[in-house]
Amino acid sequence: MDFLKRLTQGMGMGKSEPESCWRTPVVLDRGCLGDTGLALDRRGRGSAVWENGGRVWTMPIGPRSSPSLVRLPVGEGRAPRIELNLGGRGIALWQTDAAGERCIQGKILGDGEGQSHTVFRTEGQIRHLQAAVDRRGNALMVWLLELEGRIEVMAGAFDARGQAWNQEPMTLGIPTLADVAPRIAVNHREHAMVLWESSDDAFEGLVASHYWPSDRIWSDRPVPVVSHATRHHQVAMDGSGNALALWVHAPYGQRWALEASYYDALAAEWREPEVLSHAQSFSIPRLVMSETGEALAAWCQGEGHGPSRLFAKAFAKGAWESGLEAFELGHGPVRDFAIGLGPAGQAGLLAVHHGAEGDWVSARLRQREWSAPVPLSPASRQPCASPRLSLCPGGASAMWIQGQGAEQTLHLAETR
Incomplete structure (x- = not known):
């Protein structure tokens, strides 16, 4: 039950204000964007990849690396994927x-x-x-x-x-x-x-x-x-x-x-x-599992014509823990989300959710307990999509797309 307790402590509406452990997001690229991906190693260094107008680009990223906005061309192509080990x-x-x-x-x-x-x-x-x-x-x-x-x-x-x-x-x-x-x-x-x-x-x-x-x-x-x-x-x-x-x-x-x-x-x-x-x-069911056998499943479910809600359930010691908890993000229905488990037991959630003011992108991180939801950028009247999240022992990197057509922007936010 300890894992589920840690989970529920941060998934309800928190009483404290969100802590700003995240750097101000930066724009990596603009244009007609396609698939994206990112990955980190145990030192907090990694790469982001994405497609823009039929070409694939990459850039070094990571909460442990020096901020850099130097894009490197991979070549003509589409549908990039990236995987790194620790x-x-x-x-x-x-x-x-x-x-x-x-x-x-x-x-x-x-x-x-x-x-x-x-x-x-x-x-x-x-x-x-x-x-x-x-x-x-x-x-x-x-x-x-x-x-x-x-x-x-x-x-x-x-x-x-x-x-x-x-x-x-x-x-x-x-x-x-x-x-x-x-x-x-x-x-491994x-x-x-x-x-x-x-x-x-x-x-x-x-x-x-x-x-x-x-x-x-x-x-x-x-x-x-x-x-x-x-x-x-x-x-x-x-x-x-x-x-x-x-x-x-x-x-x-x-x-x-x-x-x-x-x-x-x-x-x-x-x-x-x-x-x-x-x-x-x-x-949008999602499932992540650590090397030690701890796992987290999350999904959206709906009833009738009402908005769908985001739920999660924890797995530890070979069995699903009792109880089902909801992520209450406070800004309306969830459009998409990403979850992650890191090698040191940390967890993360990156969600795109819609409210009266537009689309929000919010993050939660868990070390001993979950943080309150942190909005990574102001509400956007342009749709947000394709949330990506990667964790390392020292922090996290998050990426998403904002906008439509040729006016899209690719955003990166990382912990300090």
Whole structure:
């Protein structure tokens, strides 16, 4: 219950005024912005990546680094992704289009950093590109390939010891659902799994493909996680290879359920699903898990025509803690949010929420207890979107987009 108590202390309406531990936000870029990402290492140093008008840019960031607004061009491309381990080694990924082909480009960050590499090329469509990095800098990548009516869950890898990319990505599964969305989870020991939705004559539900680091191979067939239709699933893993999966079950004509299942690495099996909440609708489920097995799930749920509310539930010592708590931000419905857990037990929330004066961007941080909500910028009549949050032992970095079309601005706020 200690984790839940710490959680509830900061999620209610605080009596004290918000403490300004955040620097004044700065504008990183302006224009027609696309996907964004940021990541920090244990020293509080990292990078932000973003797309602007068909080009990918990056910039050093971090609460422990000297403020700098020097943008560095990565090249032509879109849909950038970045992942760093605690030691600062990681990977940046983005997509390019040329001569009728679509390519995934990758660049190793940290030790051995070099030129970009073409990870994969195809005439089909690439969606849901993700990556994860272990403590040695080995990287696993997952994406969805759609080509000539066939959908495949694909996986690639980078071997840090040999400084080599795998020659041919492998197919983990061939789902039949057009809107399938694979999700990847990896721990610092390179245990990994990928979950996706399956629906065919043999099985309907959520399945998982597991990665065996000792042999550097994926399981030869996916295993069931839950045997009914799911949507919006998330997955996260601790340092021992245990994992949590979170998803929405929306049976026709019934109230929806937010469900979760725990993967016990020692028993090598998924437990029976648990229902965390019932509602008329759910949106934006998020799940994060620390190396020590502490986890936090957060989501929006709504009833009837009323505004949706943001809720959270804590997980510790192999079980979900009792009680369900609401984030009361005080400025109307939540548009989007990001949550995080740091390596030293700290937690964070970054939320975009709408009020009478416009869109607000607010942050909460937790070390021993949660802070009061801190508005990172004045209310904006222009819509705010794409909140991103990364934590390190010394603080946090937050990023979001404000505006529409070619008049968008990318904002960065960091703790002092």
